[in-house]
Amino acid sequence: MLVRWPNEAEQRKRLAERHIPRLLLVDDGIPPPESLDCLEDWIRLPAPESDVRARIDALRIRSRAHLRTVPEIDAHGVLRFGSSWVSLPPVEARLADALVVRFGAVVGRDTLRRSVWPGTAPGRNVLDVHVLRLRRRLAPLGLAIRTVRSRGYMLERAEQPEGMVPVLSETPAGDEVHLDDEVLEAAPAS
Amino acid sequence: MLVRWPNEAEQRKRLAERHIPRLLLVDDGIPPPESLDCLEDWIRLPAPESDVRARIDALRIRSRAHLRTVPEIDAHGVLRFGSSWVSLPPVEARLADALVVRFGAVVGRDTLRRSVWPGTAPGRNVLDVHVLRLRRRLAPLGLAIRTVRSRGYMLERAEQPEGMVPVLSETPAGDEVHLDDEVLEAAPAS
DNA sequence: CATCAGGGTTCACAGCTACGAAACAGATCG
């Protein structure tokens, strides 16, 4: 989204509040704005077309990286992350929920056990087993459950080299990973 | 950190790997690089001094939002620094904690021993061994434990002088370069 | 000059615990 600076200062503020990426076109002789967040960039006019395009592309990529970061789970046990989702059985849904609300932080085994089984405490290994099963379900979404030994678990984005294309890997028939609409990105050529 | 582009492409790559913010000074007539990174920006030369300064300031702000410039360890033994983290086993977590609270200062061996083993003190070698193991774990984060002979240890950012570029030749895209800790060796001069 | 001692680093090893993974059995639900 392009904004003239300083003429359209109001517009800039509105976009910033709604976390929409924006490129400020700074008029000649005007000092550049201060306090940029990662979704804002500026360029001084006049500027070559290719430079403007380069900055717009960079903004677009950054915006993906910034927005896509937090998974969500609804009351029906459907967990969404990025462009895809899975439906989880009750126990794993509660487990996932406990991990999602503390996304990126360590959640102790006791905390997990209490969120999943509020009353009785089942066997000691159950938690591990369910973590294992949840791991398998979340992997295709690009989510990973990291182990913090003798402490607990942490839900994270799966660290992976840049060109990640989760689509069509193996999917041994009857798999249950669903994709939302906008699956394609990268290479905004044209 | 300023980098000429495209002349100092190697330098840029090195900084990117270590998550150090950088401003590329793009020579006239050269197409701008594809910046995917929130810690990277570029400006086309020649440019007014004030514009360069504005971009540097913006980078600094972003870098604060994105990385931790001071190591931090939580109750679960997870130590965060820069853009990444490691989980530490109990003993090393206590050791790291004692070093982190005095980040940048020398911590005596006795102090360390007492924080790690409040009660009985195990063998005499144990501390050294755990320092060694902690060193290895912290290296990938860009942290180094310096030895101050017959006094103690000091936790620091691992700064490597610019003159010495170890191996690191072409690195064919998306690989993992592990710099040996042999690289940082300097006279404590005390 | 050779040797030695102190301090530090690194390795190999052994006991132990926690976790991962598979296989199985009851439960539930269509």
Place this chain on the structure above:
DNA sequence: CGATCTGTTTCGTAGCTGTGAACCCTGATG
């Protein structure tokens, strides 16, 4: 009845921790 969900058991493996010993560097000593 078949499929899925759930809990249990079991076993193998990887990680944590302390110990001992070899090695290296530096400064002191005979």
